[in-house]
Amino acid sequence: MTLSIKICGLKTLPTLNAALDGGASHVGFIFFPKSPRNVAPTDAAALREAARGRAQAVAVTVDADDATLDAIVSAMSPDMLQLHGHETPERVKEIRARFGLPVAKALSVRTSDDLVPARLYADIADHLLLDAKPPVGADLPGGNGVTFDWTILRDTALPLPYFLSGGLHPGNVAEAIRIARPAGIDVSSGVESVPGTKSIGLVHAFLSAARAAAKA
Numbered sequence: 604m605t606l607s608i609k610i611c612g613l614k615t616l617p618t619l620n621a622a623l624d625g626g627a628s629h630v631g632f633i634f635f636p637k638s639p640r641n642v643a644p645t646d647a648a649a650l651r652e653a654a655r656g657r658a659q660a661v662a663v664t665v666d667a668d669d670a671t672l673d674a675i676v677s678a679m680s681p682d683m684l685q686l687h688g689h690e691t692p693e694r695v696k697e698i699r700a701r702f703g704l705p706v707a708k709a710l711s712v713r714t715s716d717d718l719v720p721a722r723l724y725a726d727i728a729d730h731l732l733l734d735a736k737p738p739v740g741a742d743l744p745g746g747n748g749v750t751f752d753w754t755i756l757r758d759t760a761l762p763l764p765y766f767l768s769g770g771l772h773p774g775n776v777a778e779a780i781r782i783a784r785p786a787g788i789d790v791s792s793g794v795e796s797v798p799g800t801k802s803i804g805l806v807h808a809f810l811s812a813a814r815a816a817a818k819a
């Protein structure tokens with residue numbers, strides 16, 4: 604199986620290079636001012652250039668309006684958009700048509716009921732991204748380091764390939780892959796030393812654990 608591996612919330616060249624050298628297929632940049640991983644479009648553009656030809660650059664946004672998306676897309680030309688808010692199927696369709704880019708729609712998951720809306724995005728998004736529901740009172744819709752019960756994915760046929768995310772780290776990614784068999788995995792806080800600061804050692808450990816599990 605070819606597993607896509609996304610390292611998200613990158614802000615610096617050394618950590619981007621760790622992700623690229625370790626074999627990440629996707630690198631993610633967060634455009635959400637409340638996040639400790641937020642980057643300015645111009646900074647993301649420089650990182651994106653460094654990744655060009657080596658990994659897909661993903662712009663992560665949360666209920667962004669057209670002007671915000673225009674600024675991000677024109678500054679850094681992402682390969683993919685990750686919509687991590689409450690974007691409706693109509694809004695996802697509009698964004699995909701406006702930019703002509705593949706879209707991953709994030710869904711917040713706690714129980715199998717939370718997978719039901721996936722069908723609404725079947726002909727509209729290119730991928731799903733299944734993240735755990737944020738804890739009550741959390742400031743962020745993602746990047747909270749929370750897992751959900753991966754076994755619910757065994758009994759549910761989803762209409763699109765999906766990235767599994769939420770609370771993954773070097774110590775649990777192999778089990779997550781074994782249970783869920785996702786098309787891709789995505790990590791942010793699980794490869795950080797403190798929120799917003801990636802650890803090169805953890806990035807390498809995550810990538811090698813994920814690559815080994817994908818081969819098993």
Ligand SMILES: O=C(O)c1ccccc1N[C@@H]1O[C@H](COP(=O)(O)O)[C@@H](O)[C@H]1O
Nearest residue numbers: 611638745746747748768769770791792
């Ligand atoms: O990481 C963030 O700060 C963030 C902010 C706003 C939307 C999404 C965000 N990150 C995404 O959250 C998931 C899971 O993160 P974690 O591994 O549990 O920390 C991941 O898909 C990130 O792309």
